[in-house]
Amino acid sequence: MPALGVNIDHVATVRQARRTIEPDPVWAAVLAELGGADGITLHLREDRRHIQDRDLQVMRQTVQVKMNLEMAAEEEMTAIALSVKPDQVTLVPEKREEITTEGGLDVVAHAAKIKTCAEQLKAAGIEVSLFIDPDERQIETAKTLQVDAIELHTGRYADAANARARDQEFDQLVTATHLGIDHELLVHMGHGLTYRNVSPIAEIDGVSELNIGHSIVARALMVGFEEAVREMKSLVTL
Numbered sequence: 001m002p003a004l005g006v007n008i009d010h011v012a013t014v015r016q017a018r019r020t021i022e023p024d025p026v027w028a029a030v031l032a033e034l035g036g037a038d039g040i041t042l043h044l045r046e047d048r049r050h051i052q053d054r055d056l057q058v059m060r061q062t063v064q065v066k067m068n069l070e071m072a073a074e075e076e077m078t079a080i081a082l083s084v085k086p087d088q089v090t091l092v093p094e095k096r097e098e099i100t101t102e103g104g105l106d107v108v109a110h111a112a113k114i115k116t117c118a119e120q121l122k123a124a125g126i127e128v129s130l131f132i133d134p135d136e137r138q139i140e141t142a143k144t145l146q147v148d149a150i151e152l153h154t155g156r157y158a159d160a161a162n163a164r165a166r167d168q169e170f171d172q173l174v175t176a177t178h179l180g181i182d183h184e185l186l187v188h189m190g191h192g193l194t195y196r197n198v199s200p201i202a203e204i205d206g207v208s209e210l211n212i213g214h215s216i217v218a219r220a221l222m223v224g225f226e227e228a229v230r231e232m233k234s235l236v237t238l
């Protein structure tokens with residue numbers, strides 16, 4: 001039964017649409033905890049399109065559950081993480097022009113840079129996870145970087161054009177999960193998970209954390225944040 005990490009980025013997206021002070025993602029984090037969230041995830045992007053540095057600072061002082069900071073493996077972000085000290089950092093790829101994260105971090109191509117960043121974070125007592133595609137080479141390289149966890153990108157599963165393609169992506173996620181566990185890595189999953197597609201993912205043995213954001217925020221606009229989280233929590237813990 002995986003823990004539920006609630007990503008509150010897109011509460012900040014609504015706020016940033018007017019560059020104003022509401023809705024405050026900190027409010028959402030509190031409601032998410034009341035709704036049963038096991039963790040709060042927030043992505044401080046280099047372009048600050050949604051989460052702001054202030055959100056991270058205030059969240060650190062208020063979040064009572066696990067705080068997971070998503071960030072690029074860049075010096076600016078590493079310095080911020082070392083200052084704020086979230087419980088976990090998940091290293092993710094970023095491209096300016098992307099609408100959202102388009103793929104996993106290429107840990108094979110950027111092993112040296114990621115290793116340097118991960119070592120600094122680990123030395124500060126921060127757990128490190130790598131957001132990667134469910135790919136054998138990526139998982140095996142992640143193991144050599146001595147991180148705590150991998151977060152398998154579920155975007156291709158979520159965006160599959162038909163049931164056959166979805167089943168193929170699902171099978172790849174199951175295989176990747178087993179490989180990660182064989183390498184003694186914690187296995188997390190996230191990206192594009194919704195109330196409709198999450199249940200098979202939540203039932204995969206060995207997955208210890210699901211990070212879900214956009215779908216929860218979308219539902220919260222209709223039923224309220226605490227209720228939206230409560231509903232997702234009941235789905236992932238069935």
Ligand SMILES: CC(=O)[C@@H](O)[C@H](O)COP(=O)(O)O
Binds near residue numbers: 007043070131192211
């Ligand atoms: C890595 C991932 O899939 C998300 O956690 C990430 O936050 C997506 O970026 P946006 O939140 O900016 O869509």
Ligand SMILES: NCC(=O)COP(=O)(O)O
Binds near residue numbers: 191193211
């Ligand atoms: N790492 C995935 C995450 O935090 C949330 O992704 P999404 O549910 O907003 O697509």
